[in-house]
Amino acid sequence: MRVAxxxxxxxxxxxxxxxxxxxxxxxxxxVDVEFPAAQTCCGQPMVNTGYLDEAxxxxxxxVDAFEGYDAVVAPSGSCAGSVRHQHAxxxxxxxxxxxxxxxxxxxxxxxxxxxxxxDVLGVEDVGAFFPHTVTYHPTCHSLRMLGVGDRPTRxxxxxxxxxxxxxxxxxxxxxxGGTFAVKNADTSVAMGADKARxxxxxxxxxxxxxxxxxxxxxxxxxxxxRSGVRVMHLAEVLAATEAAA
Amino acid sequence: MSATFVGMPAFPVxxxxxxxxxxxRRNLAHATSTIRAKRAAVVAEVDDWEQxxxxxxxxxxxxxxxxxxxLLRLEESLTARGATVHWARDxxxxxAVVAEVxxxxxxxxxxxVKSMAxxxxxxxxxxxxxxxxxxxxxxAELIVQLGDDLPSHILVPAxxxxxxxxxxxxxxxxxxxxxxxxxxLTDEPARLAEAARLHLREKFLRAKVAVSGANFAVADSGTxxxxxxxxxxxMCLTLPEVLVSVVGIExxxxxxxxxxxxxxxxxxxxTGERMNPYTSTWAGVTPGDGPQEVHVVxxxxxxxxALADEVxxxxxxxxxxxxxxxxxxxxxxxxGHAYGSVYPGPIGAILNPLLxxxxxxxxxxxxxxxxxxxxxxxxxxxxxxxxxxxxxxLRAQVVDAHRPSAKPEALAMRAAAAAFGSGARLGxxxxxxxxxxxxxxxxxxTAPGGRRLLGRVPGPGAAWTDTRxxxxxxxxxxxxxWSRTGGRDx
Numbered sequence: 167m168r169v170a171x172x173x174x175x176x177x178x179x180x181x182x183x184x185x186x187x188x189x190x191x192x193x194x195x196x197v198d199v200e201f202p203a204a205q206t207c208c209g210q211p212m213v214n215t216g217y218l219d220e221a222x223x224x225x226x227x228x229v230d231a232f233e234g235y236d237a238v239v240a241p242s243g244s245c246a247g248s249v250r251h252q253h254a255x256x257x258x259x260x261x262x263x264x265x266x267x268x269x270x271x272x273x274x275x276x277x278x279x280x281x282x283x284x285d286v287l288g289v290e291d292v293g294a295f296f297p298h299t300v301t302y303h304p305t306c307h308s309l310r311m312l313g314v315g316d317r318p319t320r321x322x323x324x325x326x327x328x329x330x331x332x333x334x335x336x337x338x339x340x341x342x343g344g345t346f347a348v349k350n351a352d353t354s355v356a357m358g359a360d361k362a363r364x365x366x367x368x369x370x371x372x373x374x375x376x377x378x379x380x381x382x383x384x385x386x387x388x389x390x391x392r393s394g395v396r397v398m399h400l401a402e403v404l405a406a407t408e409a410a411a
Numbered sequence: 412m413s414a415t416f417v418g419m420p421a422f423p424v425x426x427x428x429x430x431x432x433x434x435x436r437r438n439l440a441h442a443t444s445t446i447r448a449k450r451a452a453v454v455a456e457v458d459d460w461e462q463x464x465x466x467x468x469x470x471x472x473x474x475x476x477x478x479x480x481x482l483l484r485l486e487e488s489l490t491a492r493g494a495t496v497h498w499a500r501d502x503x504x505x506x507a508v509v510a511e512v513x514x515x516x517x518x519x520x521x522x523x524v525k526s527m528a529x530x531x532x533x534x535x536x537x538x539x540x541x542x543x544x545x546x547x548x549x550x551a552e553l554i555v556q557l558g559d560d561l562p563s564h565i566l567v568p569a570x571x572x573x574x575x576x577x578x579x580x581x582x583x584x585x586x587x588x589x590x591x592x593x594x595x596l597t598d599e600p601a602r603l604a605e606a607a608r609l610h611l612r613e614k615f616l617r618a619k620v621a622v623s624g625a626n627f628a629v630a631d632s633g634t635x636x637x638x639x640x641x642x643x644x645x646m647c648l649t650l651p652e653v654l655v656s657v658v659g660i661e662x663x664x665x666x667x668x669x670x671x672x673x674x675x676x677x678x679x680x681x682t683g684e685r686m687n688p689y690t691s692t693w694a695g696v697t698p699g700d701g702p703q704e705v706h707v708v709x710x711x712x713x714x715x716x717a718l719a720d721e722v723x724x725x726x727x728x729x730x731x732x733x734x735x736x737x738x739x740x741x742x743x744x745x746x747g748h749a750y751g752s753v754y755p756g757p758i759g760a761i762l763n764p765l766l767x768x769x770x771x772x773x774x775x776x777x778x779x780x781x782x783x784x785x786x787x788x789x790x791x792x793x794x795x796x797x798x799x800x801x802x803x804x805l806r807a808q809v810v811d812a813h814r815p816s817a818k819p820e821a822l823a824m825r826a827a828a829a830a831f832g833s834g835a836r837l838g839x840x841x842x843x844x845x846x847x848x849x850x851x852x853x854x855x856x857t858a859p860g861g862r863r864l865l866g867r868v869p870g871p872g873a874a875w876t877d878t879r880x881x882x883x884x885x886x887x888x889x890x891x892x893w894s895r896t897g898g899r900d901x
Contacts, residue, residue: 173889175831179841180882182889189898201893203838206831212824214784216806219814220828227833252803310786339740343783345820350781351874352427356744357783358879386879389858396859 169199170232172240172249172276174378175207177399181378187405188241188279191294194405195287199239205231209256210248215345222260225253229268237286238276241401242377243308246278251311278308279401280317280376290324295408297327301370302400303361303384305377306339318376318400325403331368335360342383355387362387365395376400414561415536419751421777426745435571435746442570443736443743449683450734450791457679466672468795471728474665475718481630481663482709488633492695494705499657501712506537508708509622509655513543516653518620524637524644525549526624527565527731528657528710530753534622545622546588546614548643550607557584563747563755566681566733571746574598581606589613611643621647621702625658626730627673628707631666634694635707638677638687645691654702659710661718661727673730676793681732713766722804723765728794729758735788735798741781750778757788761801769805770812779805819871834890841888848884858882 169192173185192199208228209221228249232238240246250273257269283289302322308314322330341347341357348354361384365373373388373395375381385397419425429435454460474481486496499505505528513521521538523529523545535545535556547556554569555562558580562568569577581592581603590613592606623644627636635656637644648654664670678687696705718724736742736756747755751774754762760778767775779802788798810816830840852866862882867873875881887895 175837178837178889179844180884182885182887182892185889186892186898189893193898199898201890201898202834203890203894204834206834206837207827209831212828214803214806215820215824216779216803216808216810217821217824217828218807218810220824223828224831227831231834251800255804306783306785306787310790337787339783339785339787341740341783343785346780346783348871348874350423350426350741351878352423352430353741353745353781354783355878356430357740382881383879385858386875386881389864389880390878394859398860 167197167236168234169197170235170238171199171201172205172208172232172238172245173201174240174242174245176378176382177241180382181399184241184378184399184401187399187401188239191292191401191405192239194407195283195289195292197287200235202231208245208248208253210245210252211344213248213252213256218256218259221256225256225260225265225269228253229265229272232272232275233268235275237282238272239279239282240276241279241399242379243278243305243312243314244377244379246276246281247307247311249273249276278312278314278376280308280314280321281312283321283404284317290320292321292324292404294325294404294406295327296325296403296406298372299329299331299370300372300374300403301331301333301365301368302336303333303340303365303373303375303380304336305375305380308376309337314376321400321404322374325406326408328403331370333368334364340380340384342380344379347383354383358383358387362391362393366393371396372403373397374400374403414559416561416751416753419774421773422749422751422781423777425749425751426781429745429749434573436744438571438573439743439746442567446683446737450680450737453679453683453685456685457675463672463676464793464795467676467730467793468725468728470664470669470672471794472725474663475661475724475727478660478663478718481665482660484630485628485633485663486709488629488631489695489707492633494633494695494707497706497708499708499710499712502532505532505657505708505710505712506534508706509534509657510538510541510543512653512655512706513538513620514541516620518543518618520544520546520614520618521620521622522546522548522614522618522647522651523552524621524623524647525552525639526622526657527753528624528659529622530562532657532710532712534657546618548611548614548647549639550604550641550643553607553611554580557581557588559584561748562753564733564736565731565754565756565758571748574600574603577603585610611646615643615646615650618647618651620653620655621651623648623654623656625656625662626677627664627670628658628662629665629667629670630663632694634667634692636670637691638674639689639691640682640687642689645689648691648693649701652702653704653706655706655708657708657710659712660714661729677730677732680734680791680793713768716768717762717765720765723761723801725796726758726761726765726801728796729762730794732793734791734793738787738791740785740787741783750781757782757798758796761798761805764805764809769809776809776812779809823871838888838890838894841884841891844884845886845888853883854880
């Protein structure tokens with residue numbers, strides 16, 4: 167099985183540790199993951215802001231990078247969701263039947279990390295060790311667009327030493343929403359403040375989620391509040407081992 | 412009602428004002444969380460809820476596909492049952508029909524059943540201009556009307572008010588509209604309802620002309636349906652001699668049997684009840700029983716424009732249940748007024764641009780962006796309107812309507828698209844951003860986990876860093892790490 171890592175632009179540029187964690191985790195599970203260096207961004211920031219024309223060249227780059235793999239793993243529910251639910255519309259916009267066909271071929275091979283681990287590799291206990299109290303925020307696109315369900319929490323519950331605490335109103339959006347976070351900053355922060363409050367209520371040391379973008383927003387608020395709560399990508403927790411600790 | 416949505420600022424500005432109203436935020440958080448829990452409980456009891464949603468969507472889609480035939484059939488059935496059918500292209504034509512009927516009967520007042528279509532067309536103001544008072548009889552609409560306020564919710568237009576505020580409105584303003592509120596009125600719900608009942612009863616018994624909307628219009632039987640909770644609607648539908656109903660053309664369903672699906676979907680989705688207390692149905696005129704003169708105004712007012720929109724036309728399935736408002740995290744915090752329309756919340760964010768068209772005014776163009784695209788609305792919608800997808804499509808229409816644009820956002824998007832043009836280019840820029848991050852300085856503290864935090868970012872980025880910390884860009888990007896190590900160094 168040829169597996170590619172779609173690291174996502176935000177992890178590449180801002181949160182490389184999440185990408186490194188996926189690599190370490192997959193290596194440990196015996197997957198020889200490749201990183202196609204041609205990849206850049208799935209185009210979601212453009213699509214969700216209304217700039218479809220600007221997303222077309224990004225789709226071409228995406229197709230060039232990920233054509234031919236059996237599976238593409240993305241540590242992001244949002245970016246995997248964009249590929250599976252929005253690339254068809256971007257491809258149609260291009261008017262290029264070749265691009266439409268390529269997008270159709272590749273979209274179903276793209277998995278969010280927890281989907282890949284549970285559905286493709288068939289593992290729940292990934293052999294991780296993380297002796298901390300953790301609460302988990304199910305990001306909207308992983309929850310509602312992809313329907314990952316309880317896969318991430320099944321993976322977390324199997325982590326040795328980890329104590330998982332329920333997050334109140336977990337399924338409520340954190341308010342990130344891509345450019346929404348800047349275009350409607352006041353509303354975004356009002357939503358994020360409630361999320362941060364619920365996180366603090368749990369008393370957890372670490373907030374875990376499957377999207378660095380949402381974590382950047384909630385973590386930005388938690389940090390500004392001097393809450394002491396650390397945010398970590400799901401991949402970082404799953405990659406942690408006793409040796410590393 | 413002299414309060415108006417006309418001239419409202421764009422959503423981000425209106426939202427900022429609304430967010431500062433802490434009383435309203437508490438009222439909304441309490442009301443929406445209560446109704447969310449009720450809805451979730453009654454929806455969970457229905458084993459075939461998903462099948463009902465699919466059936467509701469399919470019936471509406473089929474009807475919209477043959478809307479012309481269905482509407483002619485409705486007109487034929489209504490006419491055969493003794494109703495007079497009027498066709499209105501827009502708000503002005505619809506208001507003129509209602510005014511003419513009222514004038515024809517020499518009345519200076521009408522009583523109203525709660526109706527979104529009549530608020531949409533600004534009927535009360537149009538009638539007032541003709542010297543005709545239009546009395547709202549739905550309790551929440553009455554609160555809004557007496558308070559010279561604007562509705563902020565489809566189902567519960569006064570959701571932004573608490574009972575202390577309602578007592579105040581009744582005490583101050585009921586006398587201007589008829590029977591005053593008792594001087595010793597408290598804010599107990601039963602006492603407030605009693606004051607409204609006494610006030611409204613006089614109007615019900617006096618009115619000669621009533622105005623309503625309709626939740627459904629059955630083409631093959633000519634039946635109009637009004638679904639309500641209070642019974643005040645039924646008072647209006649049965650007591651006056653003349654009834655005018657303003658009905659959006661998307662309200663038509665082909666057969667009586669189709670109501671089976673919608674009368675299950677609607678109450679559970681809207682009020683969180685298994686069944687609503689009052690369902691009134693009538694077909695034209697029944698001699699000796701109820702109104703003896705019945706008019707139906709079939710209203711377009713942008714609906715055919717929405718129908719022509721390939722992605723957006725699914726919005727015409729909407730049965731105005733408000734489930735999307737109640738689950739929306741944006742609506743819960745900003746309330747309905749920020750949307751600047753009688754249709755607020757997620758459905759309003761798509762319906763207003765679809766009905767009015769984009770690229771015309773900044774307020775309407777701001778609505779498709781009034782969402783974090785979390786998808787809670789789609790999940791709750793009883794007729795499966797994929798609101799997030801319609802929002803994204805409308806955003807593209809807004810951007811396309813303003814191309815070519817030199818707005819900072821457009822320039823930023825073009826710059827970002829260029830940066831993402833190739834992996835090599837992105838890698839070079841990441842090296843620069845690592846450098847820039849160091850140049851921008853830091854906050855002198857770190858995030859838990861040890862990342863250093865960026866200082867204040869100038870320009871539009873300040874909208875982020877003014878309220879949220881941001882880590883400094885890393886010294887080494889992921890791709891740089893991979894190219895250095897091949898992913899095998901740790």
